[in-house]
Amino acid sequence: MEAKSLPIMLFDERALTPSFGYVFDPKWLDPFESIVSILWKLARMNRLSGQAITTQLAKSDIDPYEGVAACRSEVDLCRLHLTLGLPLKLVWDSVLPDALQATAGNHFRYCRKCLCRGYHSVVHQVGTNKCCPVHGDPLEIACRTCGAKAPYRLNVALLDAPYRCGNCGHLYGASPPVSSRNMRPFNKKARIAITRLRWSYFAYF
Ligand SMILES: [Zn+2]
Ligand SMILES: [Zn+2]
Structure with missing residues (x-):
């Protein structure tokens, strides 16, 4: 008897479907959280690898080690919205508009206190933004320990090193971030500061 061919399903194709049983709660997010921040929380709370996540992000087949730029033309935002169950607007706002991509730094820029x-x-x-709108601290690009800068691309190197330098492994902040489950949202003043700055830079995108 001729054997029926079974559909081939790669592990990565299932990795981010709800049937896989991942958890993600929009309450873990603050206003205008970046896509990197969202994916780090997803990875951390579900023990997902950067490779599994990266292969789900792009609009076409990509090398997960090369990854994609964190911009709207390269990231499959609809898929992310459906997969994570997050409002499309929220996912849309988590990446810079392509028009601003040229002025964006090529490297991950961070506030140490926010990362904590x-x-x-x-x-x-x-x-063009030099300071954190919440803390007023200068934004940093290089790791304080080894001086390495991380390219701001959604790839294995960045997603597999949440809140830490992918080169030396040291935390960017002074302490590990609190668990998303125990996170308290920013207060009203902080939320207004972030929202105001966001609108001042790209009100119409
Ligand atoms: Zn900050
Ligand atoms: Zn380092």
């Missing part, structure tokens, strides 16, 4: 609470914002990536 597990937060990285899309406004941190705007190249």
Whole structure:
């Protein structure tokens, strides 16, 4: 008897479907959280690898080690919205508009205090913005321990090193971020500061 051919399903194709049983709660997010911050929380809470996540992000087949730029033309935002059950607007706002991509720094830019609470914002990536809107601290690019800079691309190297330098492994912040489950949202003043800055940079995108 001729054997029936079974559909081939790669592990990565199942990795981010709801049937896989991942958890993600929109309450873990603060305003204008970056896509990197969202994916780090997803990876951390579900023990997903950067490779599994990266292969789900792009609009076409990509090398997960090369990854994609964190911009709207390269990331499959609809898929992310459906997969994570997050509002499309929220996912849309987590990446810089392509028009701003040219002015954005090529490297991951961060506020140490924000990373301690597990937060990285899309406004941190705007190249002309030098300070964190919440803390007022200068944004940093290089790791304080080894000086390495991480390219701001959604790839295995960045997604497999949440809140830490992918080169030396040291945390970017002074302490590990609190668990998303125990995270308390930013207060009203902080939320207004982030929202104002975001609108000042890209109100119409
Ligand atoms: Zn901050
Ligand atoms: Zn380092």
